[in-house]
Amino acid sequence: MESKTRDFQHVDYLWDEAKAASLAGDEVALLLYRSNLLGADLRITNFGGGNTSCKTMETDPLTGEETEVMWVKGSGGDIGTLKRNGLAGLYVDRLHALKKRYRGLAFEDEMVGLFYHCIYDLDSRAPSIDTALHAFLPFRHIDHLHPDAAIAIAAAKDGKQITEELWDGQIAWLPWQRPGFDLGLKLEACLAENPGIRGIMLGQHGLFTWGDTAFECYINSLEVIEQASAYLMAHEGKKRPVFGGAKREALPAAQRQAQAASLAPILRGFCSSEQAMIGHFTDDERVLQFVNSADLDRLAPLGTSCPDHFLRTKIRPLVLDIPADADLGDPAAIKAGLEAPFAQYRASYKDYYETCKHPDSPAMRDPNPVVILWPGVGMFTFAKNKQTARVAAEFYINAINVMRGAEAVSTYVSLPMQEAFNI
16 A cells, blocks of 8 residues: 555655554544645646645533534635645535525525534635535535546546546536535435445536545545546547647747836736736746647637636736747837727627626626736736736646647537636
């Protein structure tokens, strides 16, 4: 077992037996330890994405009796840096009692407010929309993660069939549904219909895995992700070149950096039409493979699949139609050339909002792109501060990984526009 657990090629095995032994007897501490290890590998889950939980027996301060409590990542946290004050502690029996109050999909939002009536730990972080997904599965330790490899299968046209065949029925499949109370009920029903499974794949979303201990849960998660990654790698480039092969060559590294430095202030000006933005640039090899590919024009407009991706990156990027080696010595001419594509992007975003909005929808967000792709050069991301811009780039690289994997084994399928908007 010891050697097997370290035999991973596509994820990092970081469990330290001595560290874990020092936490023995404290399941919440072990939950935090597992969470931080999982969050340290961006192939496993992205910044702020996914959530983890454990269930313990505690003394109810009101009755003095033993009661089951679920400790789960609260709203807005990041498992890579999760601490005790980032957890929500809730009575499991009260969460189950909410089933009697649930009035259907049209009333999902009211359930989050009712979670506060289930709080055991008065210092809890606000419960998240994913609370019921953990509560209605009976396992002591649960991971809900967004690994690129798993989402690639979840976002593949043949994802259900691939899941069934790859894991020989040990990973069940649930089609896409917006996270919420009803999805928690569906997870519970899925487990009842498939006893003995080791996890559940959520179509176009992510993965649920579990275990009786923190370590068993950690290993189960790593093994499933490793298997998904190995499967994708074994098929990559076999049916056709990755992303259809290269359509154009990237500029040399020094020239890419120089071109990006020249264009970035102009792009920032356009992206700051509503509020001041900070830019980030990357010419990561995964970005270059995508922006220089034959499939760029087909895949980029489709948008991303995983909710975490498009919440950070908007539904689709702006692709620049500027030669990589263009002369940028005349800023006025460059600005004039960018007026039309930015106006078109803003109009498209407004149309997306107007088409999909509900009577109670919040006001339209800034219509400018977050992600801008420049074939031959790389990717810019713009956000309100440096960290958010950098994280947006990380998320779009995750999206690129998902598209590459899905296309290697099937056909990539993005979320329908209305479903994406409803998130």
